[in-house]
Amino acid sequence: DEEFARQTLSGINPYALQLVTEWPLKSKLDPAIYGPPESAITKEMVEQQIRGFCSLEEALEQKKLFVLDYHDLFLPYVKKVRQLPGTTLYGSRTLFFLNPDETLRPLAIELTRPPMDGKPQWKEAYTPSWHSSGVWLWRLAKAHVLAHDSGYHQLISHWLRTHCCTEPYIIATNRQLSEMHPIYRLLHPHFRYTMEINALARAYLINADGIIETSFSPGKYSMEICSVAYDLLWRFDHEALPADLISRYLESAFPDIFEIFTAINLLTNFFITRGMAVEDPDAPHGLRLTIKDYPFASDGLVLWDILKEWVSDYVNHYYPEASLVESDEELQAWWTEIRTVGHGDKKDEPWWPVLKTPQDLIQILTTITWVTSGHHASVNFGQYTYAGYFPSRPTIARKNMPTEEATERDWEFFMNKPEVLLLLCFPSQIQATTVMAILDVLSNHSPDEEYLGEKSENRNGAGIVPYEFLKPFSEPGVTGKGVPYSISI
Structure with a gap:
């Protein structure tokens, strides 16, 4: 449980955790479609876990409850995914408590199946247990959540938010800016090899019946979920690290063509406040972290400020007067293409930054360079380190929970051989070895890699696994560290 919680903060998907601000x-x-909305995680269940620390109300007030919430994103796909062979899916929530020593502790996991096949909604909450059966149920529930987190990481935090959404920046830069343009020269190192690696990904990773579809829980619906997440979750201004830590906004733009889109359209204008930081002019980087020991955010904000300082000096040199930005026809055409063509589905969104002043340009360029460097490095180069050992991060869950309408025979099997059921839930041997091999490749630094820097401090203590994903430099190979300029693998 300690490692499960630690990896939620310091592992390869640090973008999903959010502060709980409302209860229940x-x-x-x-x-009417998905059943009662209330969570199966109750106040009594939480207070039993945090007894001796505080009440539920005090935990909310003191910002000590956090959640991995994959409930509403995955629940509309449960019925579809369960029709595929060899996989299953739930909507899930995982609740964490912030201990006095600033470490997280998992309190409960909720798994939900919507009404389907003539059956009502099913949901159950699991908690850490000392009872032998409860221990195995908790392990199985964690396996399901880890499969959800692996899918979210690979499809959204990694592919969508870095590889995929960077392509419009690259295309617009090459179409609208001459090679002599100062902004072209600034961005060029940050786009090195990205189109090539994306082409390979489309051929072998995210293609139909490719590695993602055959080894991750959503199966053939993986790219559809990715598209829905783009509609609901992505906005350019929140790709900036400080804004990402503070909040996220959901706004659906899909027409009511499919039932899934119709259902998700009910989320229009719904805010998710990540709440991992608040603005504080007296704090380092102008942000006060909700969890002090949040290595990704701490190191990421240092890197963000360095990038912003470099971009500021560069932009102010070439655009000493504000009017020069607005009168630069190439630059304006570049930004217009990114907004209205590259991200055309979102061209009318009100949150797009305007480009009129050097400060506008600095924020835009810092965001782009952060995505291609720090963001990508934080979710990519630790993949083999953490997910190469598949029980740590299974990519697929193949069996339903034994408490979900189990027959007497199913329950007897669980009671007699719970370890076998867990192994049957994990990826198959071919799935596990395939993913291990591809993660080894994806986590590898080539000998000609170009890095942001050469050295940085290593923050860790006795018995604490060091967080090195945002160390600027690395040797070639699989090192679990290093921040290249670009998305090159």
């Missing part, structure tokens, strides 16, 4: 936890999906 509730779904925003249509209850």
Whole structure:
């Protein structure tokens, strides 16, 4: 449990955890389609786990409750995914408590199946247990959540938010800016090899019946979920690290073509506040972290400020007067293409930054360079380190929980051989070895890699695994560290 919680903060998907600000936890999906919205995680369940520390109300007030919430994103796909062979899916929530020593502790996991096949909604909450059966149920529940987190990491935090959304920047830069343009020269190192690696990904990773579809829980719906997440979650201004830590906004733009889109459209104008930081002019980087020991955020903000300082000096040199930005026709055409063509589905969104002053340009360029460097490095180069050992981060869950309408025979099998059921839930041997091999490749630094820097401090203590994903430099190979300029693998 300690390592499960530590990796939620310091592992390869640090973008999903959010602060709990309201209780009870509730779904925003249509209850007529997906069943009662209230969470199965109750106040009594939470207070039993945090007894001796504080009450639920005090935990909320003191910002000590956090959640991995994959409930509303995955629940509309449960019925579809369960029709595929060799996989299953739930909507899930995992609740964490912030201990006095600033470490997280998992309190409860909720798994939900919507009404389907003539059966009502099913959901159950699991908690850490000392009872032997409860221990195995908790392990199985964690396996499901880890499969959800692996899918979210690979499809959204990694592919969507770095590889995929960077392509419009690259295309617009090459179409609208001459090679002599100062902004072209600034961005060029940050786009090295990205189109090539994306082409390979489309051929072998995210293609139909490719590695993602055959080894991750959503199966053939993986790219559809990725597209829905783009619609609901992505906005350019929140790709900046400080804004990402503070909040996220959901706004659906899909027409009511499919049932899934119709259901998710009910989330229009719904805010998710990540709450991992608040603005504080007296704090380092102008942000005060909600969790002090949040290595990704701490190191990331240092890197963000360095990038912003470099971009500021560069932009101010070439654009000493504000009017020069607005009168630069190439630059304006570049930004217009990114907004209205590259990200055309979102061209009318009100959150797009305007480009009129050097400060506008600095924020835009810092965001782009952060995505291609720090963001990508934080979710990519530790993949083999953490997910190469598949029980640590299974990519797929193949068996339902034994408590979900189990027959007497199913329950007897679980009671007699719980370890076998866990192994059957994990990826198959071919799935595990395939993913291990590809993660080894993806985590590898080539000998000709170009890095942001050469050295940085290593923050760790006795018995604490060091966080090195945002160390600027690395040797070639699989090192679990290093921040290249670009998305080159």
